[in-house]
Amino acid sequence: MKNRRNSRREFIKQSSIAGVGVVLAIGAAPSVFAGSNRVASVPAILGGSELAKINWPVWPMWNPETDDKRVLDSVRSGVWSRKDIVNEFEQKWAETCGVKNCLTVVNGTNALITSLIQLGIGAGDEVIIPPYTYIATPQAVLATGAIPVFVDTDLSTFQIDASKIESKITPRTRAIMPVHLGGLSADMNRIMELAKKHNLIVVEDACQAHLAEYNHRKLGTIGHAGAFSFQNSKNLPIGEGGAIVSNDENFMERCFSYHNLGFPGRPAPGSTGSDAVKNANKLRITEYQAAIGLVQMARLESQTKTRTENAEYLKSNLKKIPGIFPMEVYPEVTRGVYHLFALRYKKEEFKGLAREGFINALNAEGIPCYEGYTQLNKMPFLKDAFQTKNFIKIYSKKRLNYTKYLEQNQCPQNDILCNEEAVWFNQRLLLTGKTEMDFIFAAIEKIYTNAEKIKNATNK
Numbered sequence: 001m002k003n004r005r006n007s008r009r010e011f012i013k014q015s016s017i018a019g020v021g022v023v024l025a026i027g028a029a030p031s032v033f034a035g036s037n038r039v040a041s042v043p044a045i046l047g048g049s050e051l052a053k054i055n056w057p058v059w060p061m062w063n064p065e066t067d068d069k070r071v072l073d074s075v076r077s078g079v080w081s082r083k084d085i086v087n088e089f090e091q092k093w094a095e096t097c098g099v100k101n102c103l104t105v106v107n108g109t110n111a112l113i114t115s116l117i118q119l120g121i122g123a124g125d126e127v128i129i130p131p132y133t134y135i136a137t138p139q140a141v142l143a144t145g146a147i148p149v150f151v152d153t154d155l156s157t158f159q160i161d162a163s164k165i166e167s168k169i170t171p172r173t174r175a176i177m178p179v180h181l182g183g184l185s186a187d188m189n190r191i192m193e194l195a196k197k198h199n200l201i202v203v204e205d206a207c208q209a210h211l212a213e214y215n216h217r218k219l220g221t222i223g224h225a226g227a228f229s230f231q232n233s234k235n236l237p238i239g240e241g242g243a244i245v246s247n248d249e250n251f252m253e254r255c256f257s258y259h260n261l262g263f264p265g266r267p268a269p270g271s272t273g274s275d276a277v278k279n280a281n282k283l284r285i286t287e288y289q290a291a292i293g294l295v296q297m298a299r300l301e302s303q304t305k306t307r308t309e310n311a312e313y314l315k316s317n318l319k320k321i322p323g324i325f326p327m328e329v330y331p332e333v334t335r336g337v338y339h340l341f342a343l344r345y346k347k348e349e350f351k352g353l354a355r356e357g358f359i360n361a362l363n364a365e366g367i368p369c370y371e372g373y374t375q376l377n378k379m380p381f382l383k384d385a386f387q388t389k390n391f392i393k394i395y396s397k398k399r400l401n402y403t404k405y406l407e408q409n410q411c412p413q414n415d416i417l418c419n420e421e422a423v424w425f426n427q428r429l430l431l432t433g434k435t436e437m438d439f440i441f442a443a444i445e446k447i448y449t450n451a452e453k454i455k456n457a458t459n460k
């Protein structure tokens with residue numbers, strides 16, 4: 001605490017000597033900042049020059065030299081349904097995660113649904129989840145017929161507040177589904193202890209956490225099952241795609257059968273289905289999707305290293321700016337992979353300039369950033385689920401009292417994050433270098449210095 005205050009004082013001292021740090025940082029990077037007005041003091045949003053123009057990397061990345069052949073070969077082969085390339089992808093992802101089994105499915109949402117269903121979660125059950133996540137997390141719970149129970153967010157880490165989980169456990173609770181938000185881990189020691197104590201299943205939503213680690217274990221491999229997404233924006237992108245990982249072979253066999261219309265074992269695609277033994281779904285990915293996944297997987301480690309280094313460098317600098325609080329990590333985190341770089345913005349330190357004004361001003365300086373998630377625990381899809389025929393048949397009127405549900409699932413800390421404080425930077429910004437990180441820092445410093453002017457001129 002003391003250190004933080006000291007570094008803030010230092011920051012203010014440095015700022016008052018005309019942003020020396022910024023000018024030096026920019027001066028040290030001629031290739032990136034060429035042509036810019038290096039000492040711009042008027043914020044771009046008020047008509048001044050941008051500090052610099054940066055061509056941020058586009059996402060997803062494609063390198064024709066290394067990528068074209070593998071994918072075109074798979075397309076030209078005419079074997080498009082699940083076969084050897086999907087098997088290869090699954091084997092490689094299992095090895096990469098340090099786990100016995102991996103099964104690909106059509107997306108992360110269905111990786112979650114399949115895991116929950118094959119672990120016995122369904123009608124009448126409750127699943128504990130965080131509200132600070134993508135809508136797929138609660139939708140997956142609802143798809144099984146269970147009810148999502150929201151536990152508030154730990155503001156410093158943006159993860160589920162594990163200290164608040166126990167008070168939400170009821171006789172109907174069957175599972176906890178932590179989300180490793182932004183590629184940083186939830187408080188897994190505490191979550192696994194609670195799961196053990198209350199005999200609960202843990203399904204890790206690792207959809208944003210490829211290669212992330214907690215106590216040197218890959219995320220997704222600590223609970224009973226882990227789910228990944230390979231959707232377009234993800235650190236390992238295929239466009240659409242997902243995977244389940246687990247060491248439980250029996251469970252993985254059930255998942256395999258479920259994703260393949262209930263056939264036992266591993267029959268060739270096109271089997272007539274007369275021997276299907278399970279109530280199931282069809283969730284297979286194609287060979288060319290797996291080929292795309294393999295070429296992306298080949299660069300995942302080096303990209304992850306770059307992201308993590310840049311995020312940690314940026315974080316250490318941003319902490320010096322009053323009112324800027326980058327996502328913290330739990331002490332057990334041995335690797336954060338920063339699918340998002342998120343911070344809390346406190347307008348009180350920026351002369352009352354609202355988050356919207358801060359984001360607009362940063363965008364004007366050439367830095368893409370945005371507000372992030374809205375309050376999932378209050379969104380209309382929950383009410384809609386409660387009004388479906390299945391839910392009405394399963395649950396009593398009392399359980400489906402939506403007003404009461406809203407009351408029981410209030411998450412005041414999360415409201416602050418969603419409505420006032422969170423600011424997100426996309427992972428692709430981290431695939432650059434220290435110079436670009438200095439630029440983000442300099443732009444935030446510029447807004448800090450000019451906050452009052454921006455607020456007055458933009459009415460934000």
Ligand SMILES: Cc1ncc(COP(=O)(O)O)c(C=O)c1O
Nearest residue numbers: 107108109134136207229230231
């Ligand atoms: C935290 C989280 N859970 C689940 C999902 C669902 O994955 P998908 O979009 O592949 O269905 C996503 C991503 O989209 C996610 O970010």
